[in-house]
Amino acid sequence: MGLLSILSFVWGILAVLGMAVGLIPFLGSLNYLNIPFAVFGLLFSILSIILSSRKELAIVGCILCAIAIFLGAIRLVLGFGIF
16 A cells, blocks of 8 residues: 555545534534645545555545535535634
8 A cells, every 4th residue: 555545545534524523513614724624635635546556545535535625615605604
């Protein structure tokens, strides 16, 4: 397993955990920090997919970051960016 793949997988898990905390009422503004974190994780995961020999964990990290971005953005829209 490549170190880049493992790192992108861990980054994706952290992004999803941050998004999950942002789903708690009155903590939705945490997604203002989590979405850029997940975007950098997505870029890092794409780089890891390109450069790594073992791509499975990098693909999972990419999917997790994309989920965190998508659901975090929906949460910000539904909570009007505050709640």
